[in-house]
Amino acid sequence: xxxxxxxxxxxxxxxxxxxxxxxxxxxxxxxxxxxxxxxxxxxxxxxxxxxxxxxxxxxxxxxxxxxxxxxxxxxxxxxxxxxxxxxxxxxxxxxxxxxxxxxxxxxxxxxxxxxxxxxxxxxxxxxxxxxxxxxxxxxxxxxxxxxxxxxxxxxxxxxxxxxxxxxxxxxxxxxxxxxxxxxxxxxxxxxxxxxxxxxxxxxxxxxxxxxxxxxxxxxxxxxxxxxxxxxxxxxxxxxxxxxxxxxxxxxxxxxxxxxxxxxxxxxxxxxxxxxxxxxxxxxxxxxxxxxxxxxxxxxxxxxxxxxxxxxxxxxxxxxxxxxxxxxxx
Numbered sequence: 001x002x003x004x005x006x007x008x009x010x011x012x013x014x015x016x017x018x019x020x021x022x023x024x025x026x027x028x029x030x031x032x033x034x035x036x037x038x039x040x041x042x043x044x045x046x047x048x049x050x051x052x053x054x055x056x057x058x059x060x061x062x063x064x065x066x067x068x069x070x071x072x073x074x075x076x077x078x079x080x081x082x083x084x085x086x087x088x089x090x091x092x093x094x095x096x097x098x099x100x101x102x103x104x105x106x107x108x109x110x111x112x113x114x115x116x117x118x119x120x121x122x123x124x125x126x127x128x129x130x131x132x133x134x135x136x137x138x139x140x141x142x143x144x145x146x147x148x149x150x151x152x153x154x155x156x157x158x159x160x161x162x163x164x165x166x167x168x169x170x171x172x173x174x175x176x177x178x179x180x181x182x183x184x185x186x187x188x189x190x191x192x193x194x195x196x197x198x199x200x201x202x203x204x205x206x207x208x209x210x211x212x213x214x215x216x217x218x219x220x221x222x223x224x225x226x227x228x229x230x231x232x233x234x235x236x237x238x239x240x241x242x243x244x245x246x247x248x249x250x251x252x253x254x255x256x257x258x259x260x261x262x263x264x265x266x267x268x269x270x271x272x273x274x275x276x277x278x279x280x281x282x283x284x285x286x287x288x289x290x291x292x293x294x295x296x297x298x299x300x301x302x303x304x305x306x307x308x309x310x311x312x313x314x315x316x317x318x319x320x321x322x323x324x325x326x327x328x329x
Contacts, residue, residue, distance in 0.1 A: 032278030058303030116145030139172035
């Protein structure tokens, strides 16, 4: 059986952000409709100065595709020492009927796209309808991807941004204003940035509390992206005490996500978790119920997001004759 090979440049032109938002919504609904088999993902932390590599595996009954993704991040010496990016990804797709390998594609873009889209899906479900100001704590690639996705689902009037590195922050301002024409205000402190937020995005590789509870105003929607492994943290656990907590996968979030921290400190119990985003999208649980609620979307990332997004790219590639086929024998 022939296998389709899709390079990074090909993947980038085979799907739009609006399509990815749709595939991520499909993934969340499928997860909460007993259509998904998704083992716990495996993460390996390598000795400093290296980062980590994650392996995510998922099967979606509706499309009969099994996906397997390997993604790495935090290998900051890679560009200078090895001439490769600091983070990379590869996705394998298998036909679930035969388990034949049908596609190998670059996965580095998919991780960024579907993670950005996850934030946008949560904004649709949980943010106040009159939200206009976005605050970004962290201004790297994923912070940009969040803006690209959220800009598809709401009118962003201004962005307040903070980063530990002034040069990175300044480049973010230049890039975002150039791409979208949305004014970016470079905050002098995290507190100053957070206090402005209707929607607060955290996309760092933090290992301690970056956002304090007293900074977060009523009605804020928080998109917590950076914590997907034990040891990472971005939010003061006290924020969770009176917030509506929504997970992508509660099983993952209580073990590896931001939700672990307030549970560990006994600020909340599992009964205080409102539910999973798929339950809200299916109408089984309510989303935002008033304009004063603080809502938190804790996203650890799921294999089913990779599955639905990669399958759409594969389908688009077949429809448009993109990519090269190869055989192992």
